[in-house]
Amino acid sequence: MGTRTTNTESIINARHRIEKCLGEAGVASPTAEADLLLESVLKLDRVSLLLCPTRVLSQGEQAKLTKWLARRMKREPLQHILGWAPFFGLELEVTSDTLVPRPETEQLVELSLRRLSDSTRPVVLDVGTGSGAIALAIKLERPDATVVATDISPKALRLARRNANKLGLQINVIAADLLTHPKVTKWAKKARLVVSNPPYLPDGDRELVPPEVKADPDLAVFGGLDGLDVVRRLEHQAQSLLKPGAELLLELDPRNLTVVRDFAKSWEYSQSYEDLAERKRFLLLTR
Secondary structure, three states, rough: OOOOOOOEEEEHHHHHHHHHHHHHHOOOOOOHHHHHHHHHOOOOOHHHHHOOOOOEEHOOOOOOHHHHHHHHHOOOOHHHHEEEEEOEEEEEEEEOOOOOHHHHHHHHHHHHHHOOOOOOOOOOEEEEEEOOOOOOOOOOOOOOEEEEEEEEHHHHHHHHHHHHHHHHHOOOOEEEOOOOOHHHEEEEEEHEEEEEEOOOOOHHHHOOOHHHHHOHHHHHHEEEOOOHHHHHHHHHHHHOOOOOEEEEEEHHHHHHHHHHHHHOOOEEEOOOOEEEOOOEEEEEEEO
């Protein structure tokens, strides 16, 4: 499963080699990732990559590609290698300090926008913002919204601010443990929506998750014995702070959604939503 190459390798040969190596390493989407690695190393878009299959890689390009491929074969997340991740039409800087934004969380943004469709200039809180993905996607689609992004991690907050600045999107980034900071409490009382993708995997899943998930910070992934330590606290705080008609929207482990719905019975209304794999992953709670 080596990564050695000749000094003159064409794009098409490199693509086949990378695809084979990644497949043997257990990467789930070797073809798509081979294209992304080549596009990033060669600074080409997908169309250009496909239109010049016989172009020979330079020595520098070959060396960089070999280095990146070796890292990916060790199952380092592709997003960490590239330094960015796509999310809801945005290109976000990502580091090992935050959760890598995932496609299923784009559905959380879609649900959020749907809930905000009848509101003018809504206040939205993204709790546990990480890279700022959810907050920035909502602000992109709803420039009239006041978006507040919170996190307990100083490194995550710095990254969220960098992403906001690079994208030219104005959000309020606040260091806070859920909704307990006085400034966040004030915003929560005005909010139309609180949205969160909290840490929700049980601690016992640590040895079961793929290597890519193990590369995410534990603080962003694991939520205690049953995975619900943070969820319980957030639900309790939101229930006491949100005004009537305001909503809490959560992304959850499908194994636990029913449990959360049961202990959140004091809310006026609840609704679950399925992800693309038809698993109940999202829970809406209305005050």
